[in-house]
Every structure is written in C-alpha cells, then in structure tokens.
Amino acid sequence: MPAFPLLFSPLHIRDTQLPNRIVISPMCQYSANDGLANEWHFAHLAKFAMGRAGLVFIEASAVTAQGRITHGDLGIWSDAHADALRPAIEFIQGQGSKVALQLGHAGRKASMQRPWFGNGPVGADDASRGDVAWPIFGATAEPLDDGWLEPQAMTAGDIAHLTEAFVAAARRADTAGVDVLEVHGAHGYLIQTFLSPLSNTRNDGYGGDLKGRMRLALEVTEAVRAAWPEGKPLFFRVSSVDGIENGWEIEDSIALAGELKALGVDVIDCSSGGNSPKGATNSSVGRGLGFQVPFASSIREKAGIMTQAVGLIIDGAQAEDILQSGDADLIAIGREALADPFWPLHQAQAMGLDDEFAMWPEQYGWWLERRSHGLKKILAAE
Numbered sequence: 346m347p348a349f350p351l352l353f354s355p356l357h358i359r360d361t362q363l364p365n366r367i368v369i370s371p372m373c374q375y376s377a378n379d380g381l382a383n384e385w386h387f388a389h390l391a392k393f394a395m396g397r398a399g400l401v402f403i404e405a406s407a408v409t410a411q412g413r414i415t416h417g418d419l420g421i422w423s424d425a426h427a428d429a430l431r432p433a434i435e436f437i438q439g440q441g442s443k444v445a446l447q448l449g450h451a452g453r454k455a456s457m458q459r460p461w462f463g464n465g466p467v468g469a470d471d472a473s474r475g476d477v478a479w480p481i482f483g484a485t486a487e488p489l490d491d492g493w494l495e496p497q498a499m500t501a502g503d504i505a506h507l508t509e510a511f512v513a514a515a516r517r518a519d520t521a522g523v524d525v526l527e528v529h530g531a532h533g534y535l536i537q538t539f540l541s542p543l544s545n546t547r548n549d550g551y552g553g554d555l556k557g558r559m560r561l562a563l564e565v566t567e568a569v570r571a572a573w574p575e576g577k578p579l580f581f582r583v584s585s586v587d588g589i590e591n592g593w594e595i596e597d598s599i600a601l602a603g604e605l606k607a608l609g610v611d612v613i614d615c616s617s618g619g620n621s622p623k624g625a626t627n628s629s630v631g632r633g634l635g636f637q638v639p640f641a642s643s644i645r646e647k648a649g650i651m652t653q654a655v656g657l658i659i660d661g662a663q664a665e666d667i668l669q670s671g672d673a674d675l676i677a678i679g680r681e682a683l684a685d686p687f688w689p690l691h692q693a694q695a696m697g698l699d700d701e702f703a704m705w706p707e708q709y710g711w712w713l714e715r716r717s718h719g720l721k722k723i724l725a726a727e
C-alpha cells in the first residue's frame with residue numbers, strides 16, 4: 346500500500362478534479378412534487394458533502410415528466426427543475442465536493458408505486474393518494490410482467506424526441522452548475538430495455554443484433570456529449586449483465602463501453618440486473634460483498650476505460666483493495682452512505698489518516714478533536 350491511500354487521492358477527469366475517489370451513488374428519494382427538488386433533497390445531499398465524499402450524485406432525474414419511475418421522482422424537464430437543484434449543488438461545491446447528476450427515463454418501469462407503497466405498478470390505492478397512473482413508453486409494447494402497464498412501443502419520432510429531451514436536460518444541468526453528468530443505461534429502465542435482448546424484440550434499426558440494440562444508447566450519449574461541456578466528465582451507468590439466461594452479458598457491456606469511450610464517455614459505472622420480468626427490483630445477479638467489482642474490472646481491462654465500482658462495498662480497506670488491484674477507478678457507495686453519511690470521514694480515521702478530525706467540517710471537527718482527547722483521558726483513568 347502506498348504512503349497515502351488511493352481512496353483519498355484526487356482523480357483528475359477532463360478539467361474536473363475530484364478531491365477523492367469516493368462517490369455517493371445516485372439514490373432516488375421518491376420525495377419530489379412534480380419533479381421539483383425540495384428541502385428533503387437538500388438535506389439528503391448536503392450531509393454527504395459534509396461527510397467529504399469526493400463526488401455526490403443527484404438521483405436519477407427524469408428528462409421528461411412521463412419518464413419518471415414514480416410520482417416522487419426528481420425531474421429535469423424544465424428550467425424550474427434545474428433551479429430547484431441549485432441550493433444543493435452550491436452547498437455541495439462549497440464543501441469542496443463535486444456534484445454529479447444522473448439523467449434517466451424509466452421506460453416500461455415508469456408509473457410505479459413509491460417503494461414503500463408496494464413497488465409495483467401504480468394502482469387504485471395510489472390513485473386515492475393522488476398518484477394516478479400515466480401512459481408510458483417502452484422499447485416494445487411488452488409490459489414488465491403480468492398486471493403491469495402496457496407501454497406504447499416507441500416510434501422513430503418518439504426516439505428523436507427522447508434524444509432532444511436528454512440534450513435539453515444536459516444543458517440545464519450544466520447551467521445549474523453540475524460537474525459530472527451520467528446517462529442511466531441500467532436497471533431495466535428505457536435505455537437498458539433497448540440494450541438487452543430480453544426486452545428488445547424490435548425489428549427496426551433499433552433492435553435485432555447488438556449494433557441495433559446499442560443504437561439508442563449510443564445516439565443519446567453522442568447527443569448528450571455534444572451538448573455537455575468538453576471539460577466536464579460524462580459517465581454511463583450500465584447493467585453489466587442481466588444475470589438471466591440469453592440476456593445481456595459482460596461481453597456486450599465491454600463492446601458497449603468501447604463504443605461509449607469513442608463517443609467521449611469517461612467512466613462506466615458498473616451496476617447489474619434490474620431487467621427481470623419478476624418484479625421491479627428482483628435481483629437476478631447473485632449478491633455478496635463487492636459482487637459487481639468483477640464487472641468493473643473486466644470492462645476496465647478489456648475496454649480500456651475508467652470504471653466505477655458499486656454494490657456492497659462497505660469499508661475503506663475493501664475499497665482501497667479494489668483501487669489498488671486496478672479493478673476500478675472510483676468507488677461508489679449507496680446504502681452504506683444512508684447508514685453513515687460520514688462514511689468517508691470514518692474510513693479515513695479507520696485508515697489512520699485523520700486522528701485529529703482535520704478532514705471534518707470545522708464546525709464539527711474542532712469539537713470532536715477536543716472530545717476525543719478528553720474521552721481518552723477519562724477512559725484511561727477508569
């Protein structure tokens with residue numbers, strides 16, 4: 346291990362310097378009204394910057410109202426949506442962290458219940474709370490499963506509108522001050538349903554072989570890259586594998602990553618699954634600590650592109666090992682950060698980097714350092 350851990354070393358991508366390699370993964374809060382960020386989003390995101398993550402992701406933000414997963418999703422389909430994100434963006438940057446935003450469209454998983462109301466398709470109970478189902482679009486007219494809404498199969502015209510919506514959203518994110526943008530191409534949402542042979546049975550130029558199935562992802566990404574400033578990094582989140590027989594495989598992700606790299610994507614964010622017809626969050630990929638790291642490693646090695654590892658990464662030693670092994674360039678944490686928003690600071694202490702609380706916001710660190718010395722004396726005396 347080098348003198349200073351990679352996890353806490355800066356990473357330079359294009360003109361953006363991330364202060365460390367810890368990323369807070371995008372996490373929908375299902376708490377927006379009409380797609381607009383509110384105090385909850387501010388508080389949720391602000392604490393990760395206080396915890397000193399290098400890059401804080403704003404959750405999947407729908408490029409059209411119709412592309413939301415639930416009524417509570419954030420959106421970025423108007424300037425008002427981007428403006429509502431500004432206080433959080435400015436606070437995060439004021440703490441020295443960078444801000445990323447994930448652009449998404451839910452496809453046939455749109456019009457779902459908020460997780461705590463069932464995580465299925467919106468139904469009568471939800472309608473009584475004001476969450477009424479809306480017409481949805483998909484790669485095909487095939488619903489996710491029995492009892493789910495039937496999407497309208499997207500026409501070439503719909504696809505052109507979708508690309509325009511991604512571009513407009515990218516411009517808004519830039520104007521609002523976002524540092525890093527990500528295209529959501531994972532988890533059974535629209536772009537991934539085009540990629541995977543399990544969900545794309547189209548017989549036009551957007552379906553068929555791998556090239557046809559990749560076309561939407563590549564067109565959207567190319568258009569977003571052209572609209573997103575040259576100096577700002579662009580990430581793409583992929584479901585590295587479907588984890589289902591005859592589905593999307595790691596070789597497909599490697600091929601996609603190569604194409605994305607040529608279009609100017611800087612980092613592949615390596616998730617998996619989500620395209621199972623057995624339900625919205627059915628985990629078709631076996632889980633264990635760091636279970637998606639091998640995907641990040643293969644894509645990094647075989648496509649020659651930076652990767653972000655995510656999924657059950659729980660401590661600094663594990664994260665450092667992933668970076669040292671050359672499996673990934675960035676470490677994203679999701680639920681671990683919900684459990685401990687100060688995870689980066691706690692890991693720095695566990696790794697012996699910050700005994701004096703110098704990395705903490707001074708409003709906290711000044712007190713905690715004194716408390717720590719005091720506590721040591723008290724405990725030694727007992």
Ligand SMILES: Cc1cc2nc3c(=O)[nH]c(=O)nc-3n(C[C@H](O)[C@H](O)[C@H](O)COP(=O)(O)O)c2cc1C
Nearest residue numbers: 370371372373404405655656657658678679680681
């Ligand atoms: C509450 C919650 C919301 C999530 N929302 C998103 C999202 O908006 N976009 C996305 O790509 N993944 C989303 N995810 C997946 C996470 O980004 C992450 O990949 C996943 O939780 C695995 O990492 P973990 O084991 O560190 O939690 C969400 C996860 C959680 C727990």
